[in-house]
Amino acid sequence: MIRVLHVINTLAPGGAETLVANLCAKLPGEGVEPTVAYLFGDATLAERLTENGVHVEALSSGERPSAFALCRILQIIRTRKIQLVHAHLVYAGIAAKIAAGLSGIPVVTTRHSAFEPKANTFFYRFDNWLTRRYAARLIAVGEQVRAAILNERWMEPERVVLHRNAIDVSEFTPKRHQPSPDGAYILGTVGRMEAPKAQEVFLEAVARVRREYPNVEAVIAGDGRRRRHLEEARSRLGLDTVVTFLGPVSRKDIPRVLNTFDVFVLSSNWEGLPIALIEAAASGLPVVATDVGGVHEIVQNGKNGWLVEPGNVEQLAGRIGALLSDVEMRERFGREARAFVEAEFDITRLARETAALYREVLNSPA
Numbered sequence: 001m002i003r004v005l006h007v008i009n010t011l012a013p014g015g016a017e018t019l020v021a022n023l024c025a026k027l028p029g030e031g032v033e034p035t036v037a038y039l040f041g042d043a044t045l046a047e048r049l050t051e052n053g054v055h056v057e058a059l060s061s062g063e064r065p066s067a068f069a070l071c072r073i074l075q076i077i078r079t080r081k082i083q084l085v086h087a088h089l090v091y092a093g094i095a096a097k098i099a100a101g102l103s104g105i106p107v108v109t110t111r112h113s114a115f116e117p118k119a120n121t122f123f124y125r126f127d128n129w130l131t132r133r134y135a136a137r138l139i140a141v142g143e144q145v146r147a148a149i150l151n152e153r154w155m156e157p158e159r160v161v162l163h164r165n166a167i168d169v170s171e172f173t174p175k176r177h178q179p180s181p182d183g184a185y186i187l188g189t190v191g192r193m194e195a196p197k198a199q200e201v202f203l204e205a206v207a208r209v210r211r212e213y214p215n216v217e218a219v220i221a222g223d224g225r226r227r228r229h230l231e232e233a234r235s236r237l238g239l240d241t242v243v244t245f246l247g248p249v250s251r252k253d254i255p256r257v258l259n260t261f262d263v264f265v266l267s268s269n270w271e272g273l274p275i276a277l278i279e280a281a282a283s284g285l286p287v288v289a290t291d292v293g294g295v296h297e298i299v300q301n302g303k304n305g306w307l308v309e310p311g312n313v314e315q316l317a318g319r320i321g322a323l324l325s326d327v328e329m330r331e332r333f334g335r336e337a338r339a340f341v342e343a344e345f346d347i348t349r350l351a352r353e354t355a356a357l358y359r360e361v362l363n364s365p366a
Contacts, residue, residue: 001028001031001032001033002031002032002033002083002084002355002358002359002362003033003035003080003081003082003083003084004027004032004033004034004035004082004083004084004085004086004358005034005035005036005037005073005076005077005080005082005084005085005086005096006020006024006034006035006036006037006086006087006088007036007037007038007039007059007073007085007086007087007088007092007093007095007096007099008020008036008037008038008039008088008089008092009038009039009040009041009088009089009090009091009092010038010039010040010041010042010043011036011038011042011043011044011045011046011049011056012041012042012044012045012192013044013045013222013248013249013250013251014192015112015165015272015274015275015276016088016089016110016112017045018045018167018251018275019110019112019141019165019166019275020036020045020088021036021045021048021049021251022166022167022168022347023166023347023350023351023354024036024049024052024054025048025049025052025054025168025347026168026347026348026350026351027351027354027355028053029351030351030352030354030355031355032351032354032355032358034054034055035054035055035056035057035076035080035082036049036054036055036056036057037056037057037058037059037072037073037076038056038057038058038059038092039059039060039065039069039091039092039095040059040060040062040063040064040065040066040069041060041062041063041064043056043058044248044250045251048251048252055080057072057076059072059073059095065091065095069095070095070098070099073085073095073096073099074099074102074103077099077100077103077105078103082103082105083105083362084100084105084106084107084108084358084361084362085097085099085100085103085105085106085107085108086107086108086109086110087100087107087108087109087110087135088109088110088112089112090123090124090127091123093109093127093130093131094123094126094127094130096109097109097127097130097131097133097134097135098130100134101130101133101134106136106361106362107134107135107136108135108136108137108138108139108357108358108361109131109135109137109138109139110138110139110140110141110163111138111139111140111141111145111149111272112141112145112272113145113270113271113272113293114142114144114145114147114148114270114271114272114293114294115148115270115293128154131155132154132155135159136159136361136364137159137160137161137357137361138155138159138160138161139161139162139163139357140160140161140162140163141163141164141165141272141273141294142162142164142165142272142273142293142294142297143162143294143297144272144273144293144294144296144297145272145273145293145294146160146162161357163350163353163354163357164273164297164344164345164350165272165273165274165275165278165345165350166278166345166346166347166349166350167275167278167279167282167341167345167346167347168346168347169282169341169342169345169346169347171255171282172255172258172279172282172283173255173259173283173284174282174283174284174334174335174338175258175259175261175283175284175285175334176284176331177262177284177286177327177330177331177334178327179327180215180262182215183213183214183215183216183324184215184216184217185213185215185216185217185262185263185324186216186217186218186219186260186261186262187202187206187209187216187217187218187219187261187262187263187265187320188218188219188220188221188257188258188260188261188263188264188265189202189219189220189221189264189265189266189267189276190220190221190222190249190254190257190258190264190276190279190280191220191221191222191266191268191274191276192222192223192224193220193222193223193224193225193226193227193230194224194225194226195226195269196268196269196270196271197222197267197268197269198267198268198269198290198310198311199220199226199230199267200229200230200233201267201310201311201313201316202218202220202265202267202316203218203230203233203234203237203239203243204233204237204313204317205265205267205313205316205317205320206218206237206239206242206243207237207238207239208313208314208317209317209320209321209324210242212321213321213324216242216324217242217243217244218239218242218243218244219243219244219246219257219260219261220243220244220245220246221246221247221249221254221257222246222247222248222249223245223247223248227245230245231245254279255279255283258279258280258283258285259283261280261283261285262285262324262330263285263286263287263288263320263323263324263330264277264280264283264285264286264287264288264289265287265288265289265316265320266280266287266288266289266290266295267289267290267310267316268289268290268292268293268295268310269290269292269310269311270292270293270310271292271293271294271295272293272294273293273294273295273297273298274293274294274295274298277289277295277298277299278298278341278345280337281298281299281304281305281337281338281340281341281345282337282338282341282342282345283338284334284335284337284338285334285337286304286305286323286329286330286333286334286337287299287304287305287306287333287337288305288306288308288316288319288320288323289305289306289307289308290307290308290309290310290311290316291307291308291309291310292310295307298340298341298345300336300340303333303336304333304334304336304337304340305333305337306319306322306323
């Protein structure tokens with residue numbers, strides 16, 4: 001078994017964190033023994049990892065990174081006889097790459113987004129420098145992410161590899177779509193309440209759709225720093241009794257929540273290759289999503305969903321309304337979405353690719 005340490009910022013239920021949890025659950029079947037260390041804060045996904053036999057280590061005891069996190073990583077590498085480090089996200093990535101360099105073992109890193117609003121900050125530039133200096137491979141989670149890396153020209157193309165985000169498709173049951181004689185439908189989205197998700201645009205679209213479908217309701221699953229802002233937007237739009245904020249939803253409950261939706265909506269201003277969108281497609285949901293980042297790698301416009309311009313409320317509402325008015329379209333888009341995810345985004349494929357990459361790196365000259 002190859003002993004690999006994954007290091008990530010938190011184990012909150014976000015896209016990168018969910019990917020790590022899904023991947024590490026499958027890696028033992030490919031001859032890899034993963035350990036996961038998280039830098040600070042929320043450890044919601046730790047239970048999912050431990051249930052799958054994955055060892056989890058906290059590098060800090062509170063909500064902020066510990067000054068001793070680097071020492072803890074070095075200790076984990078030594079005591080668990082780690083052979084390779086896999087780094088995720090900026091802050092954890094910095095500590096992980098330094099620790100791997102000091103330990104004399106190889107490191108690979110995953111880039112989870114095509115766009116980074118903090119790209120000019122010291123920590124982001126330092127992480128990029130460490131990646132160039134120490135990373136044997138830089139994994140891009142989607143075509144758009146890989147293109148962004150190559151466009152930045154700070155990493156040799158031969159060191160950049162494409163491993164698309166993936167999920168365990170078997171956990172999701174396709175929804176059967178039925179006409180609603182009274183126009184009672186549920187529009188839903190899943191994601192942390194953070195600026196890139198632009199959920200206020202979703203709320204405005206819900207308000208517009210209700211002019212034609214007054215019985216439509218909506219759900220936002222997730223929590224975050226912008227909850228108060230979104231609560232104010234909900235009240236301003238007169239949607240307090242219409243839009244439900246579910247707050248954090250456990251990974252085991254995500255399939256059930258998705259099956260309550262009739263249409264999945266993604267209103268983000270930027271994305272990498274969003275896990276939530278792959279999960280919605282696996283649930284047989286028709287999707288209306290903004291055409292940002294790698295979204296178009298999942299949503300085939302007019303075949304399994306609709307793509308719209310980011311921030312365009314009128315276009316978003318129009319495409320949602322078109323789906324609500326056509327049950328055959330919803331059913332067809334849902335079938336196509338499920339089939340596409342089964343073929344392209346199943347976690348078994350990603351685990352196989354990742355294990356092969358680890359072996360390639362370990363068998364390469366230093």
